[in-house]
Amino acid sequence: MSIPEYHDSSGRRLVDYPRPSVAVDTAVLTPDPERGLLVLLVRRDSATRSDAWALPGTFLHEGETLAGAVLRSLDQKAGLRGQAPRQLYVFDDPRRDDRGWVLSVAHVVLLPPAVVAPVAEERPDDVQLRPVAEATGLPFDHDGIVEMAVAQVRAAYAERPDPERLLPEPFTLRDLRRLHEAVAGRRLQPDVFRRHVRDHLQSTGEATRGSVGRPAELFRHASR
Amino acid sequence: MSIPEYHDSSGRRLVDYPRPSVAVDTAVLTPDPERGLLVLLVRRDSATRSDAWALPGTFLHEGETLAGAVLRSLDQKAGLRGQAPRQLYVFDDPRRDDRGWVLSVAHVVLLPPAVVAPVAEERPDDVQLRPVAEATGLPFDHDGIVEMAVAQVRAAYAERPDPERLLPEPFTLRDLRRLHEAVAGRRLQPDVFRRHVRDHLQSTGEATRGSVGRPAELFRHASR
DNA sequence: CGAATAGTGTCTTTTAGACAATATTAA
DNA sequence: TTAATATTGTCTAAAAGACACTATTCG
Incomplete structure (x- = not known):
């Protein structure tokens, strides 16, 4: 004892x-x-x-x-x-x-x-x-x-994309890029950014509607 | 007061x-x-x-x-x-x-x-x-x-090369590589390693003598 | 249709890596 | 000369970035 x-x-x-x-x-x-x-x-x-x-x-x-x-x-x-x-x-x-x-x-x-x-x-x-x-x-x-x-x-x-999960899912790549631009403090090219993060995201199959231009694909985080 | x-x-x-x-x-x-x-x-x-x-x-x-x-x-x-x-x-x-x-x-x-x-x-x-x-x-x-x-x-x-300055100066690229191999836990290619670190080092103009093969250039850290 | 935004094709530049050739020394 | 090691040349593959083109929607 x-x-x-x-x-x-x-x-x-x-x-x-x-x-x-x-x-x-x-x-x-x-x-x-x-x-x-x-x-x-x-x-x-x-x-x-x-x-x-x-x-x-x-x-x-x-x-x-x-x-x-x-x-x-x-x-x-x-x-x-x-x-x-x-x-x-x-x-x-x-x-x-x-x-x-x-x-x-x-x-x-x-x-x-x-x-x-x-x-x-x-x-x-x-x-x-x-x-x-x-x-x-x-x-x-x-x-x-x-x-x-x-x-x-x-x-x-x-x-990696939004590691702190600040964006509510689902989100567009535009939303995600705006967030990353704010964090980085500089503009990021849409196409370069897309290819950077695409593999870490999962498409929902849905898209935005009612917005001005071509509708944007909606994503969520891939892992888990 | x-x-x-x-x-x-x-x-x-x-x-x-x-x-x-x-x-x-x-x-x-x-x-x-x-x-x-x-x-x-x-x-x-x-x-x-x-x-x-x-x-x-x-x-x-x-x-x-x-x-x-x-x-x-x-x-x-x-x-x-x-x-x-x-x-x-x-x-x-x-x-x-x-x-x-x-x-x-x-x-x-x-x-x-x-x-x-x-x-x-x-x-x-x-x-x-x-x-x-x-x-x-x-x-x-x-x-x-x-x-x-x-x-x-x-x-x-x-x-960067030997950030903790474990190697006494001056040193050869071989010495430096052996140290990095021990830290990384794996072998590193001499030529690839050389090009990786070369810009951070400063040649002393001296070389080793009395060793087996071609004498090796002696370096010190470049900054400061 | 035209404006606006989303997404893709492709070229250039840069970088990392692999491999082979050359250089220099001791024995 | 030969063995041993250092250093450089060069090719290939991968990655990053830039730019232009195509796609899809609203008004």
Whole structure:
């Protein structure tokens, strides 16, 4: 009969170690057809109405996962219901936060504009959407987080069609291409794009109707 | 005049939150010309001489960076002086460790065999080198860490020549290719490899002497 | 029919890879 | 000279990209 080891390999009890606070900071990105990738910023101190905007974040609560903390912070700070945050990096400089010893785990979440835009419109004093190129001068390590988030999302979308499943199925190749253009931040040739993604998609046999030109074939994702 | 905010945005003091222990676990990889990528394992409980091997790890100490904890753990557990650990992933299941609430930040370190092999030979009871394909059945999330570490290193080496600068300069293309073969785990064609990396290298104008065949040009890395 | 959009044919350029030929040295 | 290794030439196959053409619908 054995009890769990509440000590580390040198015999020191775990509870005797000082422990850091752990925070999460999240770059919520949304692809806008007009302005490319936008990042969501929240006012850092809503009491003072200061001009300091930052990425939403929070401290990790007991028994909570990092993803859970990310989703909670998005709900609290922006009234958003996100999903599937991805880890980017742990910022660990012991002196990065003058409130104490705080590790911050940076995350990225990609959400459809239909979900994010209304929040920014309803609460302009608290929530802002800004093109990623113009999101600089942020506090802490937030400039770097935005950069990593953009790189992560662009790499994922260059790899395969809509990996985050932002588009509701079924969709046309035009819809898919507009989404990818917003993520990439540049125009993509329709024919080249089509051949890029075609093998990963499955035709529904249906087509759009009532639109201006030739009807477009409707697709869904092939796998699964 | 203002004091630092020792509280979070909801007014709760930081110190009032329960905080997790933070650990680091590290996959130390080394490219072996014969056996491909090897991973370093340490005996989990050196007192009992149990057959449980695992990745070296430790708890983060106060005022320490994650990279610092990684290097300290390698020094303590294997007498290794490493450098430049890279973060892979944070494992955050609140119940992953029955000793308590422990977050683990997985890392990867790539070291030259000349540094790692002697350690394993001198302390076979504590330290083991195993081909990555045979490093399964490890405790905690260690199987997954090894997998991520291998993927990370292989991707980096497929991208550019010896990004971790394991080879002392100057080196021949043969030396460089042998290293990349060990990382990739397969043979690479000399001519194809040469054209792949040539643009990233800078000739020293020197050549090897006294070897069997035609002398090989000596190179260094081009950038910087 | 004409405007508008969807989709395909085909050519060029680039890249990766394979294979063979040439180059240079030690023994 | 021969064995051994380094380096380059060249061909083929695959992929990416550009451009023009055909197809189908609405008004």
